[in-house]
Amino acid sequence: MMFLAFLSQTIRIAMPYLFASAGGVLSERSGLIGLGLEGYMLSGAFCAALGSYYSHSPWIGLAAGLAGGTVFAALYGLCSVRYKGDQVVVGVAINLLAVGITRFFLRFAFGSSSNSPRVPGFSVAETGSGLLALAHDPMIWMGALAMPVVGWVLYRTPFGLRVRAVGEHPGAALSVGIPVARVRWLAVLLSGAIAGMGGAYLALDQHQFTDQMTAGRGFIALAAIIFGRWDPPRVGLACLLFAAAETFQIRLQGASAVPAQFVEMIPYVLTIVALAGVVGRAVPPAALGKTDE
């Protein structure tokens, strides 16, 4: 019982990370830094709440969240692919913009600066360990599938091959006739859509949108991508590991001698450890963040 409760909580906490980092891997492998993940998620969360509120259907909400993430990814694509802006700067700007825009429309649509009214969601009544409730939430299944699907696309489809080629050596890819910009556009739009679903999960699970509700999850997802060395199966495991650490912290807070601050920094410490090459070398896609082709 204790273990099952731990497991189901870990899965729930991992969900937004899984969605966001699945999207992020796709974008990063194409050479575009996934710094805007936080923004895609936030806009996805807001649009999901909005869609679900007006349609009374969480499915429409999910679709709206997907669209919301895609719109922000399109903006990122416009600035970094079309106009070749510095990706770090653009990514940071996207995140700030998402905070401001969602807050603006939150007040515009719902007359509140803190949270939306209650909206329909997927979650059902919680009983026992909560594992059964998980099986009834379709978004859990989607989150579990997101990473395998991205892995399959990357390694088993022509599009995935092109994404990887573009991310490693866009010049070479261009010379054999791969439309570099178009591949990157597609990768970043898909990345926004998947990360937007992560935001939708947050909003629909809470049955509402609250101001800045992503609370840094996009950055944890980014850390998971780096810790997982840009390889979908490993990134998925990294998400689960980070979520397990958080669950541990929740369960043991107050009861253990380990301060909360320590557990909270685990994802970031692991990321630094991974980057420092302690557990095998972390090699990013060669063209990551480079704007020239």
Place this chain on the structure above:
Amino acid sequence: MRKLLILVGVLLAAHVVLLFVHPAGAASPAIDPHAVNVGIVFDVGGRGDKSFNDAAYVGGERAEKELGVHVRFIEPGDGSDREAALRIFAAEGMKLVIGVGFIFTDDLVQLAKEYPNTDFAGVDFSVATDSAGNPIPPPPNLAALKFREEEGSFLVGALAAMVGHSKKVGFVGGMNSPLIQKFQAGYTAGVHYVCPDCQVIAQYAGVTPDAFRNPGKGKELALSQYQDGVNVIFHASGSTGLGVFEAARQTNKLAIGVDADQYSEAPGHVLTSMVKGVDAAVFDAIKRVKDGTFKGGIYSYGLAQNGVRYVYDEHNKALIPDSVQARLQQLRADIIAGKIKVPTTP
């Protein structure tokens, strides 16, 4: 490139045009020469936060109606805008300038020194202490409006222990900080006062300001506490607490709101709310200025001044038996009379 330049040009033009647009209702003159002018600067979140800022707004509105003063509000963005907003009011010659939220503390001290003829007030102003631990009094024209959250928390703690039917009661805090620990300390003391062998499970959502707006984390904390046998959770965690209410709904248990009456967030699952009387404190400060009795210093609002209280109305009467309500009223009287000393640190 040309297109981009044109786009930037259009945006700039739109920006300039918008500068001349007056939103409806903003047409009132900056300063009314025949009335006492008061400026209120909101904390992050601004109006519609269903909490702090809205309460300050209510206090200001009431003062405008009942005292005939002229009140203006500014909602700053993030960061340095706050100081600028305070400065605008002070420079315009407002009689009283109020900053809502502890975040204004340093800016208020600075401006109070620069504008000695203007009165200032800070809601939740955090009074600095010197190396010996004694509070450093604010400047003579600055009133620190503080609340004794621990007193209200004590009462809701006693309530949680009495109606919880469990030896475990829960607490979810936002950012782990002295202000929130004050809530925890009072709450724990209240629980132990009526149930010495009860256990308080106190957890925090984090150690950064993000911990005040992370409902996902709040929900997971609450779910694990409810699974652990807790039946009532008190949250002091901003919008993180909305996740606590969601967990209460899902598991059909109870939660206690904070700052404002949060009944509507989860009807039937909100046992009560520990309300801070920001509106009363703001009204009080304005009234003093109007009456010419305003003095700087530390104003502390506790149970006695109705600065903190718990909600007991038609919504939650069914959840609180009469005997429990009577006991709470007795405890309240004992705290006011000084018979019960409530700690401020856990």
